[in-house]
Amino acid sequence: MKVEGSGVPGKALDEIHVGDCYGESVELTTDRVDAFSALTGDFTGVHVDGGLPDQWGYSGRIVHGLLVSSFFSKILGTELPGARAVIGSVSFQFHAPVYVGETVEFGVEVKRVLAPLRSVQLDMTVDNRAGARCVSGKATCVYPK
Numbered sequence: 814m815k816v817e818g819s820g821v822p823g824k825a826l827d828e829i830h831v832g833d834c835y836g837e838s839v840e841l842t843t844d845r846v847d848a849f850s851a852l853t854g855d856f857t858g859v860h861v862d863g864g865l866p867d868q869w870g871y872s873g874r875i876v877h878g879l880l881v882s883s884f885f886s887k888i889l890g891t892e893l894p895g896a897r898a899v900i901g902s903v904s905f906q907f908h909a910p911v912y913v914g915e916t917v918e919f920g921v922e923v924k925r926v927l928a929p930l931r932s933v934q935l936d937m938t939v940d941n942r943a944g945a946r947c948v949s950g951k952a953t954c955v956y957p958k
Contacts, residue, residue: 823895826926826956829933834922835893839884841876846913849880874913881911881948884919885937889954893921894933898954901932905950909941917941921952931956 850856858865859875866874882905889900911917918940925934932955939948 823891823897824893825897826894826928826931826933829894829923829926831923831926833893834920835888836918836920837888837892838916838918840916841881841911841913843874843913846874846876846880849877849883853877853879871910872912876911876913876915878905878907878948881917881939882950885921885950885952888919888921888937889935889952893923893935894954894956898933898956901953901955903937903950903952905937905948907948909945909947911939911941911947915941917947931958 846860850861855877859869859871860877861874863874866872882903885903886900889898890896920938920940922936923933924936927934932953935952935954937948937950937952938946940946
């Protein structure tokens with residue numbers, strides 16, 4: 814079952830099934846990147862300096878990888894699995910840069926439901942509009958008793 818932008822406040826563990834997925838698009842704007850730089854103190858040149866990324870062979874300013882991946886906090890916490898579960902662990906691999914101003918597609922899919930452990934394992938992806946995989950990752954979410 815695919816849910817697009819439902820805003821549903823979370824499913825109980827017995828309502829989660831392998832293959833459940835969720836997707837949404839997010840634009841990574843200059844304002845978001847600048848706010849993330851200010852929040853974290855990460856003013857590395859590839860993120861803030863318009864000329865430096867070009868010198869390093871990139872096509873423009875690069876969005877912080879952890880800013881991109883931070884949107885999974887919202888997705889896991891409010892969409893799938895949602896507000897009834899908490900994030901137990903996450904891991905990410907960064908494959909291609911996301912450029913400031915790009916709109917990317919976030920996807921989450923349930924891969925395993927471990928009822929005795931009250932947990933769900935999910936795959937996470939971020940793809941750009943050209944179809945390139947920018948980020949992949951895995952998450953485990955736990956249902957408290």
